[in-house]
Amino acid sequence: xxxxxxxxxxxxxxxxxxxxxxxxxxxxxxxxxxxxxxxxxxxxxxxxxxxxxxxxxxxxxxxxxxxxxxxxxxxxxxxxxxxxxxxxxxxxxxxxxxxxxxxxxxxxxxxxxxxxxxxxxxxxxxxxxxxxxxxxxxxxxxxxxxxxxxxxxxxxxxxxxxxxxxxxxxxxxxxxxxxxxxxxxxxxxxxxxxxxxxxxxxxxxxxxxxxxxxxxxxxxxxxxxxxxxxxxxxxxxxxxxxxxxxxxxxxxxxxxxxxxxxxxxxxxxxxxxxxxxxxxxxxxxxxxxxxxxxxxxxxxxxxxxxxxxxxxxxxxxxxxxxxxxxxxxxxxxxxxxxxxxxxx
Amino acid sequence: xxxxxxxxxxxxxxxxxxxxxxxxxxxxxxxxxxxxxxxxxxxxxxxxxxxxxxxxxxxxxxxxxxxxxxxxxxxxxxxxxxxxxxxxxxxxxxxxxxxxxxxxxxxxxxxxxxxxxxxxxxxxxxxxxxxxxxxxxxxxxxxxxxxxxxxxxxxxxxxxxxxxxxxxxxxxxxxxxxxxxxxxxxxxxxxxxxxxxxxxxxxxxxxxxxxxxxxxxxxxxxxxxxxxxxxxxxxxxxxxxxxxxxxxxxxxxxxxxxxxx
Numbered sequence: 001x002x003x004x005x006x007x008x009x010x011x012x013x014x015x016x017x018x019x020x021x022x023x024x025x026x027x028x029x030x031x032x033x034x035x036x037x038x039x040x041x042x043x044x045x046x047x048x049x050x051x052x053x054x055x056x057x058x059x060x061x062x063x064x065x066x067x068x069x070x071x072x073x074x075x076x077x078x079x080x081x082x083x084x085x086x087x088x089x090x091x092x093x094x095x096x097x098x099x100x101x102x103x104x105x106x107x108x109x110x111x112x113x114x115x116x117x118x119x120x121x122x123x124x125x126x127x128x129x130x131x132x133x134x135x136x137x138x139x140x141x142x143x144x145x146x147x148x149x150x151x152x153x154x155x156x157x158x159x160x161x162x163x164x165x166x167x168x169x170x171x172x173x174x175x176x177x178x179x180x181x182x183x184x185x186x187x188x189x190x191x192x193x194x195x196x197x198x199x200x201x202x203x204x205x206x207x208x209x210x211x212x213x214x215x216x217x218x219x220x221x222x223x224x225x226x227x228x229x230x231x232x233x234x235x236x237x238x239x240x241x242x243x244x245x246x247x248x249x250x251x252x253x254x255x256x257x258x259x260x261x262x263x264x265x266x267x268x269x270x271x272x273x274x275x276x277x278x279x280x281x282x283x284x285x286x287x288x289x290x291x292x293x294x295x296x297x298x299x300x301x302x303x304x305x306x307x308x309x310x311x312x313x314x315x316x317x318x319x320x321x322x323x324x325x326x327x328x329x330x331x332x333x334x335x336x337x338x339x340x341x342x343x344x
Numbered sequence: 345x346x347x348x349x350x351x352x353x354x355x356x357x358x359x360x361x362x363x364x365x366x367x368x369x370x371x372x373x374x375x376x377x378x379x380x381x382x383x384x385x386x387x388x389x390x391x392x393x394x395x396x397x398x399x400x401x402x403x404x405x406x407x408x409x410x411x412x413x414x415x416x417x418x419x420x421x422x423x424x425x426x427x428x429x430x431x432x433x434x435x436x437x438x439x440x441x442x443x444x445x446x447x448x449x450x451x452x453x454x455x456x457x458x459x460x461x462x463x464x465x466x467x468x469x470x471x472x473x474x475x476x477x478x479x480x481x482x483x484x485x486x487x488x489x490x491x492x493x494x495x496x497x498x499x500x501x502x503x504x505x506x507x508x509x510x511x512x513x514x515x516x517x518x519x520x521x522x523x524x525x526x527x528x529x530x531x532x533x534x535x536x537x538x539x540x541x542x543x544x545x546x547x548x549x550x551x552x553x554x555x556x557x558x559x560x561x562x563x564x565x566x567x568x569x570x571x572x573x574x575x576x577x578x579x580x581x582x583x584x585x586x587x588x589x590x591x592x593x594x595x596x597x598x599x600x601x602x603x604x605x
Contacts, residue, residue, distance in 0.1 A: 013601065068602050073442045075598045089598065097445040108440060112361040124353045125444055127346065 002046035003177060003209050004070065009079035011040040011065050039065040041233035042079070047226075049176075050207040052199070054220040054241075057230035058328050063213040066230070067181050070211070071101050084176060097126060100170035104182035107162065108169050109154045115165050116150040119172060126173035133172065140168045143198060160191035167195065171202065178202075180212035184219055196222045217320045229327065237327065241320070248326065249318035251291040254300065258284050259309035270303050347450060354454040373460045380413060380464055383531075384471070398539035404566055405535075407475035411565075412534040412558035413468025415498035420461040422453050423503050426523070429513040438600055448597060449507070449590075472562075481567055494561035494575070497582035501556050502530075504585030507593050514596030526552065533558035549574070556581050 017033040018024065040062040047053050057063050068074040069081060072088030072095055081088055086095045102108070109118040123133045141147050144164045149157060157165065163183065170178065178199075184192045200223060202208050214220065220227055220241060227244065229237035237244060267278050267286060277289040288304075290297055297315065304310070362369045387409060391402040400408075432438040432452070441448045441455075476483070509523055529547075533554030537545045548555040556578045564575035 065602075068439065071443050073439050074600065074602055092442060093445045093447060096443050099443075101443045103439065106436065106440060110357060110361075112364055113357055117357065117360070121350075121353050121357060124350050125446055127445075 410472025417465030497578035500582030507589030
């Protein structure tokens with residue numbers, strides 16, 4: 001069962017063209033010219049219940065616009081959306097009670113009052129019964145370790161503390177879908193990890209469907225079983241992260257640190273018959289390039305390890321950052337080109 | 345019931361915030377009253393030079409002025425939309441409003457409540473009461489009920505006009521200048537409309553019906569015949585204009601474009 005269904009969704013913004021200079025400004029005053037920019041251009045996807053889906057793309061690719069249409073903030077120019085069986089912008093008030101929203105750049109909480117008081121207010125707004133609220137609050141407070149900061153006004157919280165509170169606020173009414181727009185932006189690694197763990201747990205425990213946009217691919221790697229990649233309003237990739245890596249990652253590179261010096265021909269001899277490339281770095285170290293789907297890393301290792309004295313082995317994989325950078329650059333995920341293997 | 349309950353909670357929140365910044369609160373009340381009193385002073389100065397203005401005596405003028413202050417105070421208490429464009433459109437806070445399960449306009453009302461301006465209404469009531477005592481217009485048992493009805497009508501007119509104007513923010517990027525202009529026109533409503541020329545009178549009656557927030561309803565109690573019939577129209581005009589505002593607003597919300605990010 002898909003809880004989110006998006007069909008040929010489009011959103012076009014009318015943007016005024018500003019002509020240059022003072023003369024242009026005068027012309028603009030009397031006769032305006034507009035550009036029509038399709039921020040989201042004909043996208044279609046379904047998200048089943050309980051899935052965590054990552055929504056990625058460069059700045060201005062249309063991620064936030066999609067999220068805003070899915071949450072009922074914006075009205076689409078054309079196309080259909082159905083979330084939780086409702087059309088978001090048509091029955092906003094009823095619809096938003098079944099979803100939770102966190103915008104990383106914007107606060108849901110009241111600036112001047114204590115966090116707990118914001119929660120109480122939200123409880124009223126979302127009509128959460130007292131008992132449910134208490135149970136839910138206790139669970140979240142304990143899980144996110146909020147008890148110390150519950151009575152502080154929001155304006156006195158650090159970004160990490162605030163973000164945890166935002167997350168708590170969005171979950172008080174036990175929404176079945178959670179929309180997160182850059183939830184980890186600007187956070188340190190500890191808080192990021194904490195938030196990821198928390199989201200994973202909520203997803204497993206309550207089958208909360210989560211759709212998140214992010215620029216931090218570690219969020220995606222830690223959380224998402226599926227990624228949708230957007231470029232200039234079009235979906236350029238929709239599928240598993242593993243799949244993306246397999247298609248785009250071209251292979252692995254293994255670095256060997258030997259205890260004594262080996263010559264290249266000796267190494268070639270050891271891996272005879274395997275399509276691998278050896279490069280000698282210096283006297284004691286060498287690296288081997290193992291193409292994906294052709295040669296197994298374990299085959300290579302078993303041949304080398306038994307016959308040489310090795311002090312250290314490092315295996316490098318094309319990392320997601322690089323894969324994604326390549327895709328952004330080429331603007332399409334369909335035809336993988338040569339990807340440079342990281343040497344970090 | 346639901347809205348009454350969240351109203352109470354938002355109101356408590358308002359009080360809590362205000363108590364944190366109490367100096368600010370006091371200053372606001374005082375400046376508000378000072379502003380109103382300057383206007384009052386202006387009327388008094390005019391009557392130092394003449395004993396009647398287009399057939400209206402000083403107490404009648406004070407009565408109208410007092411009445412005028414009552415709906416205005418209530419309106420600013422609940423529909424404080426001055427900073428709407430800047431805060432909700434430019435900064436995109438409308439996003440947050442639209443993802444909460446209460447009507448967006450109600451949420452705006454609740455978030456921008458300004459009960460301090462009710463002091464203006466109280467002052468107006470006192471001025472009106474004082475003028476009433478000075479005038480020989482009598483007092484009928486149904487007068488208080490009519491007053492309540494009139495005030496509701498006037499508040500709805502304010503609400504309707506300003507909601508419509510504020511909705512322009514959804515259609516145009518920066519509709520500056522219109523609100524202050526309307527605000528200036530509204531102040532004409534506290535003087536008897538028959539002292540203006542026909543065009544202005546027509547405008548104030550049917551286009552921007554600010555005559556209905558001051559002189560018409562007040563004249564009902566003064567038994568002035570210029571607007572007896574019109575006075576009773578106040579609630580009707582109120583409902584009509586409020587409905588227009590509400591419809592325009594809802595159309596506008598669907599054109600909301602969001603901001604940035």
